[in-house]
Each structure stands twice: as structure tokens, then as C-alpha cells.
Amino acid sequence: MDWKPDRKAKKAIYKQLAEYIEKGIADGTFPPDKPLPSERYLASTLNVNRSTVVHAYDELESLGLIDRTRGSGTTISKDIWGITKKRIPSWNRYIEAGSFLPSLPVTQKIRKEAVEHKLINLASGELSEDLFPKRFLSEITSTRSFIGSLGYDHPQGNEILRSTLTKHVKISRGIETNASSILITSGAQQALHLIVQCLLKPGDAIAIEDPSYNYNLPTFKSAGIQVHYLPVNEDGINPEDLQMLYKKHRIKMIFLNPYFQNPTGYLMNQKKKEAILDISSKLGIPVVEDDPYSLTAFSEEKISTLKSMDKNGNVLYISSLSKIVASGLRIGWIIGPTSVIERLSDAKQQLDFGHSSYTQWIANDFLESEHFHSHMKCLIKELEKRRNTIIKSLDTYLKGLVEYSIPQGGIHIWCKILKSFNETQLLEESIKQGVIYAPGSTLGSKESFVRFTFAREDEDSIDEGIKRFAQALHSL
Numbered sequence: 001m002d003w004k005p006d007r008k009a010k011k012a013i014y015k016q017l018a019e020y021i022e023k024g025i026a027d028g029t030f031p032p033d034k035p036l037p038s039e040r041y042l043a044s045t046l047n048v049n050r051s052t053v054v055h056a057y058d059e060l061e062s063l064g065l066i067d068r069t070r071g072s073g074t075t076i077s078k079d080i081w082g083i084t085k086k087r088i089p090s091w092n093r094y095i096e097a098g099s100f101l102p103s104l105p106v107t108q109k110i111r112k113e114a115v116e117h118k119l120i121n122l123a124s125g126e127l128s129e130d131l132f133p134k135r136f137l138s139e140i141t142s143t144r145s146f147i148g149s150l151g152y153d154h155p156q157g158n159e160i161l162r163s164t165l166t167k168h169v170k171i172s173r174g175i176e177t178n179a180s181s182i183l184i185t186s187g188a189q190q191a192l193h194l195i196v197q198c199l200l201k202p203g204d205a206i207a208i209e210d211p212s213y214n215y216n217l218p219t220f221k222s223a224g225i226q227v228h229y230l231p232v233n234e235d236g237i238n239p240e241d242l243q244m245l246y247k248k249h250r251i252k253m254i255f256l257n258p259y260f261q262n263p264t265g266y267l268m269n270q271k272k273k274e275a276i277l278d279i280s281s282k283l284g285i286p287v288v289e290d291d292p293y294s295l296t297a298f299s300e301e302k303i304s305t306l307k308s309m310d311k312n313g314n315v316l317y318i319s320s321l322s323k324i325v326a327s328g329l330r331i332g333w334i335i336g337p338t339s340v341i342e343r344l345s346d347a348k349q350q351l352d353f354g355h356s357s358y359t360q361w362i363a364n365d366f367l368e369s370e371h372f373h374s375h376m377k378c379l380i381k382e383l384e385k386r387r388n389t390i391i392k393s394l395d396t397y398l399k400g401l402v403e404y405s406i407p408q409g410g411i412h413i414w415c416k417i418l419k420s421f422n423e424t425q426l427l428e429e430s431i432k433q434g435v436i437y438a439p440g441s442t443l444g445s446k447e448s449f450v451r452f453t454f455a456r457e458d459e460d461s462i463d464e465g466i467k468r469f470a471q472a473l474h475s476l
């Protein structure tokens, strides 16, 4: 046998062997009337463990390609060559071949652990159930009649909701717009996705913040986009870094999350916003302003969004109701030039025929109701209380071991761990202790950081979660 496994490849040897045999069955290397090589023979010829061969044969058997009978060895399944010609597709190959990449394995693990085990969840970036305005939303759903409003809606989203949003963004974020410049999306996530798919092409270079939520998205890599990084300071990215990146890589688009940034909680200062807009209009590069958190500011001081300062139409503004009302509504939106919005809404039609009319009506009625403002007041108060709790817990259980700056809004706190540690071990140990968080590397940090979300658990659980995390850190 000439074939040898590639021991340097990322793919497991058993998988390489299974694929080699599968290919051999198809091209006749292994004829249907002859038994396949024995496990012992393959193990010694290929210099691999026998269990590796067993594993490969298990996989081929589960695919219906081979039969194994005690005493007569391993043969090619009759079904493949027989009259029925039944073949099970090699799903694993399809799964690996798709152009849309899976999320990072560690992100998948965190999601799975959070769902399957009752862990204290300081990882998921969302509000806890008790922070959703459930009572008000039930009132809306119980009193509204939906007759005649459940068909496919306008490609850009429900017109009444878009009109309501024009008022909402004017009052709350100083943005002047109109209904035809808005597209309703399935959360801010879909807005980012549509922008990447429709406005960029493979090989284009973009700039994102480091660390950032975007780092966690396979969206850019899947689209063949080159991602470059802008370090985030306490007052946002440095506009000079942006200029340098542009000179070096001809950046086509900048993605920013300037207010209570995920994961750092940092807030960009006014001067930097002005400088970035200046660079954007000098170079003609669009800025994507991803803003799910600005309305969660703990102080009353108004935040000016880049979009509210954008005189020339350089900014695509994204926001959603996920972090202020309920993530499950999946209501997000993009505001931008009409031609761009039309292009994106055409793509959205191709993807899903527009957003669910039911949640659009709920969102509209809630934003229009007097309850929205009282809800926001309570939410901000509660988030501030939870922020205070997490700080108290960090100071109690991790004194001298962490460094952080106090977020003035949002739902995340970004902590530098001052002791050296192995990221995987700390995560495993924390899971054992019953708490989960977002490790820094999943968000692009190269140093020893972790992100805790303080909106997902109540005050007692936050305290218990940090205590357990500290136990895990001490035990390493």
C-alpha cells in the first residue's frame, strides 16, 4: 500500500484513512469482490494504532459503505454495488466543505455548556429573562388584532415600524432619517452579515477593533475578506492607526462598536469620533457603526452617535432591540443611503422574504407606548446595580489578581488577569466549578483577559459566579 497518512495535517488520521478507503472503494482500488485489508495489517503497514483503524472502519460502517462480520473480516457493502445501490452521503465531507465557516470550537463549547449544564452564565451577551419587559409585551400581544397584517411585508420591513424608528432614533440618538433609509433585519447580526455579503468582495481589506465582537464572527473569513486590527484604548481606537492601516492595506470599510464596546465596555470620545469621520470622508471609506448598547448609558449625558454627526452619508448605522428589550424578538435595523438599503433589502428578500411581521408589530407598539421609557429607566438602574455587584465581587474574591476599568453602560466588563494561566485549563476548571465566561482569545485579545457579562444573571448569581471563577483561578 503506497498511501500514508499525513501526520502534520490537522485532520485526524482515522478520518484520513476512512476517506482514503472510501475513495478507493469508489475508484476500484478496493474491488467489491475482495475483502478489505485487516485491521492488524493496516495498523502495522501504516504504523498507526489499531484503534485508529477500528475508528476508520466504524465510520465507514456507519456510512453504510462496509460490512463487518466476525470471522470473515471486512467487506465492501453489497448495497453499494447491488441492485438497490443505496448510498449514504458522506455528511462529514459536506460539513467540512461548506464555504460558510463554523464558529470557533471554544465558542461552540461555551454555548453548549451554557445550554446543557446549569452553569452560572457570565458568558452570554444578553439580558436575563427578568429584565425583559414581559408584562408590557404580553399586554401588547393580548390586545392587538393581527387580522390582515400577517402576509409578506414590505422588503425593507414594516413601514409603520420604520416610521416609528425614525422618531425613536431622532430622539434617542440624534439621527435624522426617513423610513426609506431603514432596513429591518434579524438583529444587528444579520445587518453585519448583509453588509459583508453585499458590499464587499473576496480579497477586500477591512478594519475591525481589537478586541471586538466582530473577531468572533466567521462572517468575514467566510467571505474571503482580509481583516486588519485597530487596537482599542479606553477612549476608542486611534484615528492615526486607521490612517496607517489605510496606507498599508487600502482598507475598504471600518467596523466600529464605539459605545460600551463588546467586550471592553469602553466609550469612544467625541474628538476621536470627529477625527474618524474626517478620515472617512477624506478617503471615501464607509464606517459601519454597530450600536446595540448606547441607550444603556448609566449617566444621563447624551451620547452623540457617528451617524448623527455624519453630514455626507459615510456611516451605515446598525442597532437592535436585543440589549434593551428582548434578544428573542430578533429586531435590528440598518440606516444608510437609500441605494445601499435597497441593495441590502433585495438580499434579505432572497434570504428570508423579510422579517416576521408578528415581532415587528410587537416592537412597533412597544416603542410607541409610554412603557418604553419606564422600561428603559428600570433596565438601566438594574444594569448599574449588577455592574456594581460584579465590581464588588471582583474586589472581594480576586483582589490583586485582576485589573479592569469600570464600564459606564452596556453589559460587559473586561478583566485583565494579573496571574499567568493557561486559557484552556482555566475554562475547563471554571466549568467544573459551575461558571462560564468568555475567554479573551475568542474576542481577539492576545493577552490574559476574560469578559464577564453582568446582565445575564441576578446579583446573587453574579457574586457566586465570580467566587467560583476565583476558586478555579486559584486551583490552577
Ligand SMILES: Cc1ncc(COP(=O)(O)O)c(C=O)c1O
Residues within 6 Å of the ligand: 125, 186, 187, 188, 189, 190, 213, 257, 262, 290, 292, 319, 320, 321, 322, 327, 331, 332
Ligand atoms: C457589538 C455587537 N454587535 C452585534 C451583536 C448582535 O446582536 P443582535 O443580533 O442580537 O442584535 C452583538 C451581540 O452580542 C454585539 O455585541
